[in-house]
Amino acid sequence: MIHVSGLTKAFKNVSVLRGVDLDVATGEIVALLGSNGAGKTTLIRILATVCRPDAGTAVINGHDVATAPQQVRESISLTGQFAAVDEALTGRENLVLVAQLRHLPDPRGVADQLLSRFALTEARDRRAATYSGGMRRRLDIAMSLVGRPPVIFLDEPTTGLDPQSRLEVWQLVRELADAGTTVLLTTQDLDEAEHLADRIAILHRGRIIHSGSPAALKRLLPAAEIEYVEKQPTLEEVFLALVGSPTSNVGSPTSNVGSPTSNVGSTAQGE
Ligand SMILES: Nc1ncnc2c1ncn2[C@@H]1O[C@H](COP(=O)(O)OP(=O)(O)OP(=O)(O)O)[C@@H](O)[C@H]1O
Ligand SMILES: [Mg+2]
Numbered sequence: 001m002i003h004v005s006g007l008t009k010a011f012k013n014v015s016v017l018r019g020v021d022l023d024v025a026t027g028e029i030v031a032l033l034g035s036n037g038a039g040k041t042t043l044i045r046i047l048a049t050v051c052r053p054d055a056g057t058a059v060i061n062g063h064d065v066a067t068a069p070q071q072v073r074e075s076i077s078l079t080g081q082f083a084a085v086d087e088a089l090t091g092r093e094n095l096v097l098v099a100q101l102r103h104l105p106d107p108r109g110v111a112d113q114l115l116s117r118f119a120l121t122e123a124r125d126r127r128a129a130t131y132s133g134g135m136r137r138r139l140d141i142a143m144s145l146v147g148r149p150p151v152i153f154l155d156e157p158t159t160g161l162d163p164q165s166r167l168e169v170w171q172l173v174r175e176l177a178d179a180g181t182t183v184l185l186t187t188q189d190l191d192e193a194e195h196l197a198d199r200i201a202i203l204h205r206g207r208i209i210h211s212g213s214p215a216a217l218k219r220l221l222p223a224a225e226i227e228y229v230e231k232q233p234t235l236e237e238v239f240l241a242l243v244g245s246p247t248s249n250v251g252s253p254t255s256n257v258g259s260p261t262s263n264v265g266s267t268a269q270g271e
Pocket of ligand 2: 081155
């Protein structure tokens with residue numbers, strides 16, 4: 001559903017993307033991980049036809065972003081890193097507006113259905129300016145679901161949400177994917193990537209340096225041992241090892257936890 005090959009992008013002479021390759025299958029949830037400034041938002045913006053790449057190709061739902069941007073826009077929705085609701089409008093008006101822009105037959109019906117699904121029915125006639133951060137986020141995501149696009153891009157969808165709202169968003173994204181929607185999301189939250197994503201792609205120094213299921217990524221590093229209890233590396237440790245954090249100490253998992261066998265040995269000798 002998403003096919004990206006050799007994508008590059010530089011701003012002035014700063015090269016941000018240096019050859020990104022990424023494929024996402026229909027109904028798959030892929031989490032794009034990367035440090036601040038790695039280029040996640042830039043990649044999402046290129047795929048959503050908001051900005052142009054310097055080189056490479058990106059094909060969404062069979063349409064090339066360079067030659068068929070209009071068809072791409074009909075296939076996608078973008079929920080940006082910062083909520084894009086119109087604060088002067090009510091929640092309901094925001095949704096009706098998007099439904100009208102998408103030329104749907106029953107904009108008010110579509111809006112009411114989404115308001116109810118996102119627990120915003122009570123607040124529907126209040127201006128979005130009076131909504132809490134979580135309510136705004138829910139409205140923002142609801143707006144991106146108007147017209148059921150087959151591909152949705154979510155740039156840090158749960159940043160700033162409380163744990164309960166975060167779980168609700170996860171559940172929603174999962175339901176969407178189960179119904180066949182393809183989801184590419186970015187996150188700084190490794191827990192989110194682990195729980196939500198079918199696959200994690202790590203963007204580092206302008207390229208996808210690793211892509212795999214959360215379990216497969218964890219298998220990249222050996223389990224550390226602490227007195228016979230097998231400890232799996234966390235995804236955070238795998239991530240930091242892959243991007244080469246100077247503070248990372250997971251390169252030698254046994255070196256910092258002592259040697260369980262020698263402890264046993266010395267006990268035995270002492271007896
Ligand atoms: N329009 C622009 N003009 C100039 N530089 C830009 C522009 N957009 C992005 N950049 C630069 O490109 C780099 C990547 O930015 P981007 O927003 O894609 O990173 P990100 O991975 O989304 O980071 P974050 O996790 O902080 O959201 C940054 O160095 C940023 O300053
Ligand atoms: Mg970003």
